[in-house]
Amino acid sequence: MNQYQSLLARVASSSLVLQILAGIILGIILATASTSAAIHVSFLGSLFVKALKAVAPILVFVLVASSIANQKKNTQTNIRPIIGLYLLGTLAAALTAVVFSFAFPTTLLLAGSIEESNPPQGIVEVLNTLLFKIVDNPINALLTGNYISILAWAVGLGVTLHHADASTKKVLSDLTNSVTKIVRFVIRFAPIGIFGLVAGTIAATGFEALASYAQLLSVLVAAMLFIALVVNPIIAYLKIRRNPYPLVLKCLRESGLTAFFTRSSAANIPVNMALCEELKLHKDTYSVSIPLGATINMGGAAITITVLTLATANTLGIQVDFLTAILLSVVSAVSACGASGVAGGSLLLIPLACSLFGISNDVAMQVVAVGFVIGVIQDSAETALNSSTDVVFTAVACEAAKTKVDC
Structure with missing residues (x-):
């Protein structure tokens, strides 16, 4: 019994990443051994993702507002270069997808369809939707996870409170610290949540449904890996002029891993915030850049759409000609x-x-149906790339500002 308790104590005190890996392995074992048992524990994964989605909007709102309200004059937040990196990375991902698609042409088996879906009809409609999201009611934005509006209201509130009394700013700062502690508490349950997610996903879908789309999945995942392990490190090196792989691999391991299983950039915002704090990045920077990245830094999505x-x-x-x-x-x-x-x-x-x-x-829409079939891998890899890149580019911009390299 003492040895068993000692083992549990060592596991509990080990790295969160190692605990998550243990959860993944146990989830696979359970789904393989008993499908019914795996389905029964899948609620743990749903509960974890629900908790993350619940705290993320509040965290983003109070953190952004507090950061701007308490920001000292002449403080450099490096948001502009981060946005530039986000846009550059997304475009590079789309171009990479074109190259991979031309190098490995793929055909699809089109049969089914998706009902009651309402895709946008043009770029104008996409931009129009984004514009109307900005002016959404703040309460509704928090309830629905509309991060465009949450960011807009948080920035507006932060700017107006920038000239408020010190006591008012202190209350906002204390509120932020309290919400952050709640977020840390939720994240500690990541191994249990991911155990449930893995067990439930494998039990419900298995891997048979993916076999017929092996080449398509290979092209998608290969393009995403190329961005994560080649393109992003090149961009990072050009900014900081040193080996970027320790940073890139750490972000993939600690942000990409959880994002792979939560399949939601929004839900992974608290995880990325915690990682930025661990990397000792400027709080005024990452409190804005991370939620912003979950909205506009979508290299994985660009690859999916293009491929x-x-x-x-x-x-x-x-x-299709190259131009x-x-x-x-x-x-x-x-x-x-x-x-x-969100997922999908x-x-x-x-x-x-x-x-x-x-x-x-x-x-x-039949192609969309194919996307949902392969989504168990495609959307997970896409989210892992998107979310981990948010931290990479934020860290790179902060490092470049410190060393005054191309900044």
Whole structure:
């Protein structure tokens, strides 16, 4: 018994990443041994993701507002270069997807369809939706997880409170610290939550449904890995002029791993905040850049949109020249910035990209159906790339500001 308790104590005091890995392994073992038992424990995963989604909007709102309200004059927050990195990374991801799609042409088996879906009909509609999200009621924005509006209201409140009394700012700061402690408490349950997510996902879907889409998944995942392990490190090196891989791998391990299983950039915001704090980044910077990145830094989404659109064109025998593919990558990058921070948020933007080639909405929605079939891997990898890149680019911008390299 003492040895058993000692083992549990060592596990509890070990790295959170190691605990998460243990949860993954145990989830796989349980799903393999007993499907019914795995389905029964899947509620643990749903509960964990629900808790993250519950605390994330409040955390973003109070943290951004407090950071701006308590910001000292002439403080450098480096938000502008971070936004530049976000946009550059998303465009680079779309271009990479074009290259991979041309190098490894893929065809799809189009059969099913998705009902009651309402994809946007053009870039104007995407931008129009974003504009109206900004002016959403703040209470409704917090209830629905509308991070565009949450950011807008938090920035507005922070700016107006910047000239408030010190006591008012102190209350806001104390509120932020309290919410942050709640977030840390929730994150400590990540191993249990991910155990439930893994067990439930494998029990419900298995891997058979993915076998017929092996090549498509290979192209998608390969493009995302190329961005994560090659393109992002190159961008980081050009900014900080030193080996970027320790930072990149740490972000993939501690942010990408949880994002892979939560499948929600929004839900992973508290995890990224905690990682930025661990990296000792400027709080005034990451309190804004992380929630902003969960909204506009969507390299994984750009890859998904581009690869699936070109696969559809190839399936239908549509010849796509390279210049048109470049245009597609730009459209995909812009559209990806409007993808929601929830699981599957990029898939309904595929019909928009397909419309560039005159592909009917009926066919495009069948492609969306394919996206949902492979979503157990595709969306997980996409979210892991998006979320981990938020921290990489934030850290790179902060480091560049300290060393005054290209900043």
